[in-house]
């Protein structure tokens with residue numbers, strides 16, 4: 001059995017490789033190792049020369065501070081840059097108004113997607129460069145995940161790649177796209193469902209981190225399904241005729257209690273959390289409607305769907321107990337991520353030659369002060385040593401999710417993590433926003449853009465790499481697991497989410513939009529001494 005697999009894997013790999021070489025060899029010339037190194041050196045210098053542009057993009061998107069599905073300013077700003085660079089921009093993918101895909105082709109060759117997320121975190125408003133909690137707008141959203149840096153990384157890489165592709169006659173197509181509403185896991189499964197990745201050969205995704213790293217195989221963390229349950233009851237005067245009411249809130253609370261009992265029996269790799277999205281309007285009206293919103297996470301598709309099924313039973317039970325009706329809606333989904341070995345290994349070679357940024361004394365002071373402020377168990381400041389190439393774990397680790405998982409099960413994909421943030425913070429928190437419009441974010445993004453650009457050069461100059469990446473995807477990654485979407489053909493993306501919050505805060509946030517025509521940096525516009533370490 002094992003022998004048979006080995007033989008067929010080898011045969012299929014060779015076949016794929018042969019077919020691929022025949023189709024691309026006419027379009028692409030052969031490059032010697034020396035020529036490739038020369039192109040890469042020039043590429044890295046060009047990315048470095050764009051550092052100012054990268055900084056402006058990062059500061060600008062930071063200042064927009066837009067939540068998922070409401071990334072209107074962010075998308076308008078970023079697509080304008082790409083349009084001016086000759087990209088053809090398509091908007092409104094899968095009926096999501098803030099979504100877009102920007103395409104630029106230079107002849108025949110691989111179609112390479114470069115992506116990153118753009119949305120921010122509720123109540124994470126924070127002045128950058130200040131080492132303690134200081135909201136710019138009290139209660140407003142802010143980039144407490146660092147998603148303001150990722151698309152600037154890939155745009156910087158793409159603008160450099162355009163030059164190099166033209167100069168060296170490297171055939172290929174670049175497709176730039178943002179993950180919309182990543183915090184809601186709200187777009188990527190829809191893009192896959194609606195075929196936007198069908199004609200793309202591979203994807204390099206990027207995500208902010210505190211080191212320059214990449215991994216392959218099943219990633220640390222989980223996949224999930226996000227479901228909102230809504231109960232329908234009957235209202236009545238809570239004091240005058242409470243016996244005539246059937247409380248939808250009672251049902252939602254009973255569901256919550258039952259799931260909390262269930263939690264005792266979940267495997268430790270499973271995680272779930274919820275909020276009440278509608279808990280009635282006022283005490284003297286028996287709530288006729290109530291909603292509770294869950295994320296159900298596990299490291300396998302089967303485990304996720306099992307939790308979803310259990311929750312559906314609990315919801316029905318809660319409705320039965322309260323004589324209410326229950327309905328549910330899927331608001332998001334994410335497959336557990338699996339990353340491509342061939343792309344990751346090639347990328348890691350580039351990571352080793354690019355290395356971490358050189359941090360200034362001010363950068364390190366800020367990082368250490370923030371780590372101390374949030375009681376981090378890492379108080380060593382910014383990373384100064386590269387992490388190892390991430391390999392599949394023998395013992396999987398639970399944790400967060402990212403709907404890049406759905407793309408990673410559709411085409412060969414990796415996520416490059418780049419060092420724009422401070423290590424040891426808790427995530428989804430104001431402290432994670434502090435570094436995100438400072439030299440830490442800017443330098444980390446330039447390192448990230450260099451890595452993306454160099455890796456794309458590798459794939460454009462050596463067609464065998466893509467053939468190998470596809471063979472890994474077909475024969476290793478997909479050997480035992482078949483992708484099945486968690487959303488149905490009918491599920492619409494929940495584009496109404498966060499509309500009211502942004503409506504409330506946008507007028508105040510607008511006062512803080514970065515004006516790059518007047519100021520060199522956002523820190524300068526906000527008149528912040530870098531770093532500001534103490535409250536006095």
Ligand SMILES: [Zn+2]
Pocket residue numbers: 117145147182207
């Ligand atoms: Zn993220």
